[in-house]
Amino acid sequence: MSGPLSFETLKTQVAAGEVDTVLACLVDMQGRLMGKRFHAGHFIASAWEETHCCNYLLATDLEMTTPEGFASTSWEKGYGDYVMKPDLSTLRPMPWLEGTVLVLCDVLDHHTQEDVPHSPRAMLKTQLKRLEALGFDAMMATELEFFLFEQSFDELRKSGYRDLVPISGYNEDYNIFQTTKEEHVMRPVRNHLWNAGLPIENSKGEAEAGQEELNIKYAPALDTADYHTIAKHAIKEIAWQQGHAASFLPKWDHSRVGSSSHVHQSLWKDGKPAFHDPNDSLGMSQLMKHYMAGLLKYAPDYTYFLAPYINSYKRFQKGTFAPTRTIWSVDNRTAGFRLCGEGSKAVRVECRVGGSDLNPYLAMAAQLAAGIKGIEDALDLAPPTVGDAYAGDTGLIPQTLRDAYVTLKGSDMLRAAFGDDVIDHYARAAEVEIEDFDRVVTDYEVARGFERA
Ligand code: ADP
Numbered sequence: 001m002s003g004p005l006s007f008e009t010l011k012t013q014v015a016a017g018e019v020d021t022v023l024a025c026l027v028d029m030q031g032r033l034m035g036k037r038f039h040a041g042h043f044i045a046s047a048w049e050e051t052h053c054c055n056y057l058l059a060t061d062l063e064m065t066t067p068e069g070f071a072s073t074s075w076e077k078g079y080g081d082y083v084m085k086p087d088l089s090t091l092r093p094m095p096w097l098e099g100t101v102l103v104l105c106d107v108l109d110h111h112t113q114e115d116v117p118h119s120p121r122a123m124l125k126t127q128l129k130r131l132e133a134l135g136f137d138a139m140m141a142t143e144l145e146f147f148l149f150e151q152s153f154d155e156l157r158k159s160g161y162r163d164l165v166p167i168s169g170y171n172e173d174y175n176i177f178q179t180t181k182e183e184h185v186m187r188p189v190r191n192h193l194w195n196a197g198l199p200i201e202n203s204k205g206e207a208e209a210g211q212e213e214l215n216i217k218y219a220p221a222l223d224t225a226d227y228h229t230i231a232k233h234a235i236k237e238i239a240w241q242q243g244h245a246a247s248f249l250p251k252w253d254h255s256r257v258g259s260s261s262h263v264h265q266s267l268w269k270d271g272k273p274a275f276h277d278p279n280d281s282l283g284m285s286q287l288m289k290h291y292m293a294g295l296l297k298y299a300p301d302y303t304y305f306l307a308p309y310i311n312s313y314k315r316f317q318k319g320t321f322a323p324t325r326t327i328w329s330v331d332n333r334t335a336g337f338r339l340c341g342e343g344s345k346a347v348r349v350e351c352r353v354g355g356s357d358l359n360p361y362l363a364m365a366a367q368l369a370a371g372i373k374g375i376e377d378a379l380d381l382a383p384p385t386v387g388d389a390y391a392g393d394t395g396l397i398p399q400t401l402r403d404a405y406v407t408l409k410g411s412d413m414l415r416a417a418f419g420d421d422v423i424d425h426y427a428r429a430a431e432v433e434i435e436d437f438d439r440v441v442t443d444y445e446v447a448r449g450f451e452r453a
Helices: 007-015 041-048 121-133 153-158 176-180 183-195 221-241 286-297 299-306 311-315 360-376 401-409 414-417 420-439 445-450
Strands: 021-025 033-039 049-052 081-086 099-107 137-149 200-205 209-214 245-247 263-269 327-330 337-341 348-353
Touching: 007 348, 021 041, 021 081, 021 121, 033 041, 033 049, 081 327, 099 121, 099 221, 121 137, 121 209, 121 221, 121 360, 121 414, 137 360, 153 245, 176 183, 176 200, 176 311, 183 200, 183 209, 183 221, 209 221, 221 245, 221 360, 263 286, 263 360, 286 327, 286 337, 286 348, 286 360, 299 360, 299 401, 299 414, 311 401, 360 414, 401 420, 414 420
Parallel strands: 021 099, 327 337
Antiparallel strands: 021 033, 049 081, 081 099, 137 209, 137 245, 137 263, 200 209, 263 348, 337 348
């Protein structure tokens, strides 16, 4: 691995003509990189200290509209600036782009220079500080699932996203021959990300035609969220460079398996796994049990942060490996929460609820808030579910974005953890998605009712 880069090394590389472009980016509510391409000379001379962006970047939707109803910014308030403060510890090459490096920025209020509280990176940092005060570090890993298509993004967009053809003709779960055919995309993904300093573990075919998974080694939670964001961005760019589209839409076809982003979680103390107790039958410490009890109790509260769009909820179907219930079980892929590495030091909980469209900072921040609450209140963990978790109807995951919006808005736990302003901000973002969908006439309605209604 060659990254991350020190600022001094960047200066040397710029002087040697090896680097000419610095991308300075924030992470928006949707988990995308947004920012500017700096000439490296200007970046090392001054922009490394701070740059600016319009504050609508944290109050918009996927389409970059300017919805009303956000307290933080509006036409009335004149859509002012935020400070983008480069976090130089995130400086790293982007080896798939010539002469280019990336730095992630924290988002600060223009006047107070304080973190903007609803900025995704700030929200994760807030929960990590709470955890630190309890004496723990969070080690996390997120899995990235997505589909590769034969066609390019441009071709598909121009055709109105009709006739999408996955890059393979059959289910490619663990299939080496099929994934060999995709190596012109996946090999550069693994190697370029490794050279950017991301601890890539592997890629593999997933359980549907054209579906891929990328695994990155677990790391401190903030690094994991940064890795996820950079990897997702790289996958799209590298697929584009190769003339293909890569999509993180969780369910692009109702008859096919959806894409998830499982989140593996463990707490550590002084560099040792605090979730492990060798004397417990499953190797779980009391701390882990309290944390998991919090995760389970508050799953409906934070489902929005794992499934933020209308489409996200189409994934939760029985018999697809996507969960439908917020129960836990031991090494069982039908439950919302799976105990992994039981009996070993790698004992951890995997949340299987999140879709491939989650924002990793928000997903991890909200789950940490729930787990911390479980620890603070010493919640008891119910026994694990055995067998097919699809059978039964207790502890159902909110079924629609509308349901998740209600549980988000009414969550005292999340309001205490993040503040009312932050939760109201994201509740408004959920409303925007619902209002927009309610307004639009879909192909489904026309096909179903045009003649027969
Ligand atoms: P799966 O069977 O789901 O593919 P893996 O063994 O590949 O599971 O591990 C999935 C992820 O779990 C990997 O990204 C790995 O780095 C991560 N992981 C392993 N140990 C821990 C841990 N103690 N805490 C958090 N994540 C971990």
